[in-house]
Amino acid sequence: MTVIQLQDVEKVYRGKVHALRGVSIEVMDGEIFGLLGPNGAGKSTLVKIIMTVIHATKVSGTLLGKPIGDRVTLESIGYLPEHHRFPYYLTGNQVLHHYGALCKVARKERNTRASSLLTRLGLSGWEHKKVGTYSKGMLQRLGIAQALMNNPKLLVLDEPTDGVDPVGRREIRDLLAELREEGRAVFLNSHLLSELEMVCDRVAIMVKGKVTMQGTIDSLTVDSRRYEITTQGALPNWATELADNVSGNMMTFNGDDPAKVQPVLDRLRAENATIVSVQPVRENLEDLFMRAVDHKDAPGAIR
């Protein structure tokens, strides 16, 4: 089932800033979907349109099967905005109750859920302390707990690991994996490519208000897969004829078929060449991102 289906989303701010230019994305039930892109690409605008915080200039599509902007649908969505601010005068427990009540969660249910979420996110013992005393990482974790108060089918997280230490990040990754196991969809907006690579099933890369790539990391990197063979000493003369690329004492063979490199290895052995390594290689998310962004162009929205 599709939880988010957006087609041709456009957003033009005052002053003719074209933040989104026909964005279309699809997020499936039970998957972790990562949205990435450079600053000013329109990621936060897209997230805010999904959460009705911003009005799109043009939008069509559905959210949990209902038209975008339907308020009732928001009862089943959890949201953690970037740089969120909780009222300083509330305790952690009161924050969860307040936002839970705004999501129409019954009091009894709020009591049970607040207690279990605070434990799950490592905030036990802090529930009755004012949020003004919380560290950045604790506020992030409280923010995630807040987003889970309504037991959402879809969780929209904008930079959830911002300010969180490595241990905390690991815990959040594990939590996201658990949420996926529970059948929830997670829409993740993050700058941390390595984080996304570790947890996301699919990603979309946005550049200048457009989605330039979308799919699983495997499918997006299929063209970049190759085998690299490194020898000790100079390569034989025939290497330039057989290999797709030669650089120093390394030959590169495009594609992910291992059979393609077997005759090369046989020939090298027959000529008593010393093989240092044979490596299947593919682009990582950072390479993919850099390719998509094409950093020669200045990032940002179009005017």
Added chain:
Amino acid sequence: MQFKALLIDAYRQLSAAKLFWVTVGISALVVVAFGSIGFNPEGISIGFGAYQIDSEQLYEGSPWARGLYIGIFSSFLVKIWLAWIATVLALISTCSIFPEFVHSGSIELTISKPIDRFKLFFSKYLVSLLFVVLQVAIFCFGIFLCVGLRIGEWNPMIFSAIPIVATFFSYLFAVCVLVGILTRSGITALLITGIFWMMLWSVQTSEIVLNRFVTGLQVDIERFDEGIVTATEELIKIQAKSETDFRIPTLEKRIEKFQLEIDEKQESLDKLTPWHTPVEWTLAVLPKNAQTIGLLDRWLSDSDGFDIGAIMNGDMRAFEDEDVKEFDPTTRRARGREANRRIQEDYESRSLWYVVGTSLLFEGFILGLGSWYFRRKDF
């Protein structure tokens, strides 16, 4: 459930503000000071008996004692403490509620919840008025006890100060909210609201002053006109008896003087009327906060009692010679008394719709603008 959550949040926000408790503390002191005034058969005691003032009019059980006690509440405590000092403190405490509410990082958390933006805006507005309602309710309860214990009158009308002061405050708070969400700055909201309040005060004062002049001139013209009629009738009577009566020149001179006065007053009236009408219309569409607070006087006043409000307005003459028939209605004093009576009657005859209804219409317009902006705004 959502409204309750916002209500609880507003209470927590207010109780977290030190100024809220400071205001409650000062209110309590004011109530204690009020309660320290008492009456005994000899007169009035102040400071729980520390000072004694003997009086023939103000003593335990006298109607003037009741008038004084209720009058201190409606004319001093409400008009000065609640309508000025406590309102300024309340505005300082609440001016940042909406700017903080729409602050980036905070507003996204709330408007992404399943609650309509209109409903959210108005719920937040109503619960923010809680500050004033709570303050005034505590204050009125204290006053209610004081009045009951001191003069034995358990007057529930004292609690009418709660909606009156809350309504009065809401006129200003609506402007504060609009500026707050437009600028996202509590200080700017407070400053603009202060300027708006001063503007209201200027318009209302202008209306009062112009009304006083215009009514005074109208009374003068009427009285001199009547004086001419009376003098002419007297002159005709005297002339019928004798053409050479010694009173004839005096009466003719008097008629001439009255006519001159009428011409002079009419000229002044003609000059003032073009100013009076626009000011009246301007006031008609603006919140009438002074008149709203004045409603309490109307509802609490006792025609047989001592009207401290009149003393505050400098109208001690209202208590003098009430039943004495005017000997000469054209004297300055008689004309002044009649003008004051008419002005008083005019203000008291202004309907609840005119005083509160039109003010609420203005408030509704401002809140309509605010909610429209809030609904359309991309945060």
